[in-house]
Amino acid sequence: MxxxxxxxxxxxxxxxxxxxxxxxxxxxxxxxxxxxxxxxxxxxxxxxxxxxxxxxxxxxxxxxxxxxxxxxxxxxxxxxxxxxxxxxxxxxxxxxxxxxxxxxxxxxxxxxxxxxxxxxxxxxxxxxxxxxxxxxxxxxxxxxxxxxxxxxxxxxxxxxxxxxxxxxxxxxxxxxxxxxxxxxxxxxxxxxxxRSPVSYMQLQFWKIYLKKEKELFEIKAKEHAGTLAERNINSFFQTPVQPAAPTAFQTPSNEDWQKISLLYTFSPQEQHYSMVHKFVDTDRGSTTKFRQGNMNPTVLGFVDEASLRKSET
Known part of the structure; x- marks a missing residue:
């Protein structure tokens, strides 16, 4: 083993x-x-x-x-x-x-x-x-x-x-x-x-974080999608005589999905390890800090790649 x-x-x-x-x-x-x-x-x-x-x-x-x-x-x-x-x-x-x-x-x-x-x-x-x-x-x-x-x-x-x-x-x-x-x-x-803006050890930690974030995202996305699908299917199969109103269900908006799908940009002033991390720390991307960052170092290319693999699974 x-x-x-x-x-x-x-x-x-x-x-x-x-x-x-x-x-x-x-x-x-x-x-x-x-x-x-x-x-x-x-x-x-x-x-x-x-x-x-x-x-x-x-x-x-x-x-x-x-x-x-x-x-x-x-x-x-x-x-x-x-x-x-x-x-x-x-x-x-x-x-x-x-x-x-x-x-x-x-x-x-x-x-x-x-x-x-x-x-x-x-x-x-x-x-x-x-x-x-x-x-x-x-x-x-x-x-x-x-x-x-x-x-x-x-x-x-x-x-x-x-x-x-x-x-x-x-x-x-x-x-x-x-x-x-x-x-x-x-x-x-x-x-x-x-030209890396971070140290070698921080890069290793960064990759570990993205791996864990990807795993948790898949678990939560499956749970969320399953709950939504179950609500919709149950509502569909209810008797048409006395249909009950479907229970309210919170799901991220199109704007939220768009924000976490943006290309990652690095900011030396703010330490964010992914667009989800930046989205959460900036009050769901509503503050000006969400748009901060104008660096696209090649060594951090794995951030976008990990995010895309996460969204495809």
Whole structure:
């Protein structure tokens, strides 16, 4: 039991990292299946279009799916035209990191595809610039044979003796892309933590609080919804001869739901760990302190994500 508890604690603590790792692994597996089973380079003048389609089209689809599954993206766009607005602050501090997270699967697809080299070799073999490079720009017969390289290994070996082969180019681009992704990821993580308005220990407490708030919200929401549903169903099935007036039932107003659904903003003067916390401490959001806070630190992005997961359950 102790070992199982340690495993569960580890998974909870590094949930985001494990999610991204799982997404990357599934993307790599899908790319391998596409490359081994579905991809057949035509080896003619359509090589470039065919190869780029397999290289970029699935990446774009994965990016769109990443945007759909991204929690902060939905918090940003839901009710965007209303009171909270789509300010430049939101786009700078929320939209850009959200797009970065949504691009994990698409960048993984491109990187793995470049390392596999099949898509790039097919696409590059149809490029006029690559034809001139492999054939020294003079031999027309040679240039006509370049599109056949992906389907003709003896011809490919003969061509590659004159220049760096297309598979090696693809793998170098893939390694360079991975290097750039790692460098950007490390730098952005370091910068976001260095610019954190709270300490490391307070961040840990903050995450524990949000987890408990989420659990209690689910329990209370189920109880509240169950009581309301029971009242309505009982009233519906009463005899129409002497219908009794339904008992009064208090439920949060649309304005209250709107207030706790706003994007979280941090204020150094007020210590609130969620929009529900701020809503309660400011007399149900009726005081001016509810609107205080103009900071959207990247390191506090988990606040909005926890709130959205809470509202979806």
């Amino acid at each position: 102790d070992q199982l508890k340690r495993v569960l604690d580890f998974c909870t603590r590094y949930q985001a990292t494990l999610n991204y790792s799982l997404v990357s692994l599934l993307t790599a597996v899908c790319e391998y299946i596409f490359s081994a089973v579905l991809f057949k380079c035509p080896c003619n003048s359509d090589n470039t279009l065919y190869g780029l389609s397999f290289l970029l089209a699935p990446a774009f689809i994965l990016f769109l799916l990443g945007c759909v599954w991204n929690a902060r993206m939905w918090r940003l766009v839901t009710g965007c035209h209303q009171e909270q607005g789509c300010s430049s602050c939101c786009y700078r501090h929320i939209l850009i990191p959200a797009l970065g997270r949504a691009s994990v699967a698409s960048l993984t697809w491109i990187a793995v595809a470049l390392l596999g080299a099949s898509f790039y070799e097919c696409a590059a073999s149809g490029s006029n610039r690559i034809k001139k490079l492999l054939c020294n720009g003079t031999e027309k017969m040679c240039q006509a044979q370049v599109p056949e390289i992906p389907c003709n290994k003896p011809l490919a070996e003969q061509m590659y003796k004159r220049s760096l082969n297309l598979q090696a180019q693809s793998q170098l681009l893939g390694l360079f892309l991975i290097l750039v992704i790692v460098i950007v990821g490390v730098i952005s993580t370091c910068v976001s933590h260095c």
